[in-house]
Amino acid sequence: MRLAAGARRGTEIWLLQRASALLMAVCLPLLLAYVLLQGPHDYWTWRALFAPLPAKLAVLLFVAAMLVHGWIGLREILIDYLHPLALRLALYLASAILYLGCLVWTADILWRVAP
């Protein structure tokens, strides 16, 4: 139990946090350029931005990296400040479910925009 809740699986998680950070650092300027170079937007031009499949996939990839990165960050904060084991595990799980839901929600938002 201690092993599952602690910081001992460090290296993979450290690497995943850096990889997701790099992916976001590369994607964010590209996405901003894609949005701003065609702006200013009204509803219909804004909506048209997310119609092409590559745009949907790029946003979904960015959000997935953001959620992975955010979950690892929350995990680190919980390890540092929240010591009761059951509570810490409960919050790991709750945040994982919340973020998994956010990923599905993002896909739903994007794929409601007809190509």
Add this chain to the structure above:
Amino acid sequence: MSMRAARPYHLDLFRIRQPIGAWVSILHRLSGAVLALAVPVLLYAFMLSLRSEPDFDRLIAFLQGGVVHSLLLGTIWATLHHLLAGLRHLGLDLGRGAQRARARQTALACLVLGVGLTGAIAIWMM
């Protein structure tokens, strides 16, 4: 002996003068926590922006309100600071900028650029 006894037994975080790198690091964690908790709110706004034209217009008007506009700028600052301090940390992972003088310079750059760019965006949005 009395000199010895007067020394503090613990680190009182409110009395130590933190080095500038510590402030960048503390704000990196704080901005990260804020952003992690803001994700569902931001996704909700993204959903509204794409759902219908009236929702889009209402969202834009909502984001221009005084308090909400300040919260939006706070989120933009958190994003910028977290990105800048994160890039600095990636550099430190690779051993770049780890010398004391250089590390202090990049720490100051993170703080100044984070606030400065947020100010520039605030002016651009007016």
